[in-house]
Amino acid sequence: MGRREPLTEQEKERIYQAKLEGKTLEEAAAEVGCSVSCARKWWRRGRDEGLKGLRDRPRGPVRRGALSRFDPRVAEAALSFKRRHPRWGPDRVLVALRTDPKLQGLRLPSRSRLALFFQERCPECVAKRKPRPPRHPPPPRVTGVHEVWQLDIQEGIHLADGTIASICNIRDPVGAAMIASRAFAVQTANHWRKLRWTEARQTLREGFTEWQTLPDGVLTDNELSLVGSPTDPFPSLLTLWLVGLGVRPLRIRPHRPTDQAHVERNHRTLSNFAMDKEGLSNLDALQQSLDRERSLHNRLFPSRAGDCNGRPPLEAHPELLRPRRPYQPEWELALFDMQRVYDYLATFTFQRKVSTAGQVSLGSQVYYVGRAWAGHTLSVRFDPQQREWVFHAEIEAGEREIARRPPKNLDVETLTGLNPDDFTLTTPVQLTLPCFAA
Numbered sequence: 001m002g003r004r005e006p007l008t009e010q011e012k013e014r015i016y017q018a019k020l021e022g023k024t025l026e027e028a029a030a031e032v033g034c035s036v037s038c039a040r041k042w043w044r045r046g047r048d049e050g051l052k053g054l055r056d057r058p059r060g061p062v063r064r065g066a067l068s069r070f071d072p073r074v075a076e077a078a079l080s081f082k083r084r085h086p087r088w089g090p091d092r093v094l095v096a097l098r099t100d101p102k103l104q105g106l107r108l109p110s111r112s113r114l115a116l117f118f119q120e121r122c123p124e125c126v127a128k129r130k131p132r133p134p135r136h137p138p139p140p141r142v143t144g145v146h147e148v149w150q151l152d153i154q155e156g157i158h159l160a161d162g163t164i165a166s167i168c169n170i171r172d173p174v175g176a177a178m179i180a181s182r183a184f185a186v187q188t189a190n191h192w193r194k195l196r197w198t199e200a201r202q203t204l205r206e207g208f209t210e211w212q213t214l215p216d217g218v219l220t221d222n223e224l225s226l227v228g229s230p231t232d233p234f235p236s237l238l239t240l241w242l243v244g245l246g247v248r249p250l251r252i253r254p255h256r257p258t259d260q261a262h263v264e265r266n267h268r269t270l271s272n273f274a275m276d277k278e279g280l281s282n283l284d285a286l287q288q289s290l291d292r293e294r295s296l297h298n299r300l301f302p303s304r305a306g307d308c309n310g311r312p313p314l315e316a317h318p319e320l321l322r323p324r325r326p327y328q329p330e331w332e333l334a335l336f337d338m339q340r341v342y343d344y345l346a347t348f349t350f351q352r353k354v355s356t357a358g359q360v361s362l363g364s365q366v367y368y369v370g371r372a373w374a375g376h377t378l379s380v381r382f383d384p385q386q387r388e389w390v391f392h393a394e395i396e397a398g399e400r401e402i403a404r405r406p407p408k409n410l411d412v413e414t415l416t417g418l419n420p421d422d423f424t425l426t427t428p429v430q431l432t433l434p435c436f437a438a
Helices: 011-019 025-032 036-049 072-084 092-099 111-121 199-210 237-244 257-274 283-299 329-336 338-345 412-416
Strands: 150-157 166-172 177-185 215-221 248-251 350-353 359-362 366-367 377-383 390-394 400-403
Touching: 011 025, 011 036, 025 036, 072 092, 072 111, 092 111, 150 199, 150 257, 166 257, 166 283, 177 199, 177 257, 177 283, 199 237, 199 329, 215 257, 237 248, 237 338, 237 412, 257 283, 329 412, 350 359, 359 377, 366 377, 366 400, 377 400
Parallel strands: 150 215, 215 248
Antiparallel strands: 150 166, 166 177, 350 377, 359 366, 377 390, 390 400
C-alpha cells in the first residue's frame, strides 16, 4: 500500500511500537497506510537510533558557519578586530586582516562573507540597519509665473536694539520676482520662537494683495507651523486656509532644501542688499530696507536667474503684472470656500487611540467618544456632506461607526482670521475654480 504524503512523527513512532509489540511489517504498514519498504525504513531507524531517530531532520548540508572553510586563525583575528572596534565595518576589518603579518599567505573572506560572520558571532557589535524612508516624489515642475510660489523663513536675525527677527520670504521661481518679505519680532524671555502660521498667512496675504493674484500653489518646507506635525498627517491650519482659497499646498521632500532652491538663494540675495548697519538697527528699519530692496530688485536689478538674461524680473517677465487668479483683499471671503476644506479633509483617514477618559485628540481639539472605547484605536474620517467627524472601531464583525461629532475650531473665521458678518461685497468678484482636486 502506498501514499503520497510523508509520514508524520506520530506515524513513524506507531510503526516502531507496532514492531516492538510483535506485529509484522506488513501489519504495521497497513495501520499507517504506507508501503512495507517505508515501514521497514522507519523500523530500522528506530531500532538503531531510538525515538530521536524518528524525528524530522533538516535537509541540506550541515551549517558550520560563515568562515568554516577558512583557516581558523582568520576567523579568530576577524572576531578580535570587530570586538575591539565595534564601529568598524567589514571593509575596515578586511584592511586589518590584509595587513596582519600573522595572516600573510592565508586566503581571506569576501566583504559579504565577513558581514555574515559578524552577524553570527557578534551581533551585538553590528549596527542595526535602519529601514529606508519612503520615497517622496519631487514637487511638480513649474512652467509659468504665479503658478507656484516658494515660501521659506529666514530665522534668528539679531538686530542692534536687541530684537531677534525672522523674515518670511516668498519668491516666484519662474519670474525670479521677490513676491513678499515680512520681518517679525520673535524674541522670547529665554531665546526666540518659530514663526506662527498666522504670520505666514499674513505674508502670503500681502503677496496676494501686492500682485493682485492667487498662485496655483504654494511650496514650503516641512516646518511644523507650515504643514503640521511630521508624525501626524492632520493638515495645518495654514494648509486648510490655502485649500479654502483653491491654492494647492505643496511641500518639499524631507531633507531636500534644493527642491526650493530659488527662495533659499533669495535669502542670501536679500541679506546682501538689505541687511546693512542701518537695516539691522531695529525691526522697522529692517522692514523698510526689505521693501526698498525688493522693489528695486523686481524693477531695476539685472537678474541672472532663469531666462532673465541680465534683465530685471518685471522687464523679462511682464506677465508677472497680469493676475493669474485675480485677488483683492475685500474679495477673500467670497473666494474662500469651506466646502473645499471639507472635501480635502475627506481624503484622509486618521488613527487615534481613545484615552481612559474616553477622548481622542484631532487637530489639537478633543472629542469625547465614550469611556467604553478606552484603549481602542479608532479610524477617523470626515463626512463632507454632513460636515462631521465619523469615528469607527474595529470589532469582530468588522468596522463599526461609534460616534459622529461636529468639527471644532474649523470654520471660516478661524482659518481666514476674518469675520464673515463684517463682509460686504460691493464690487463683482471674478471667481475661479480650484486648481487642484482635493
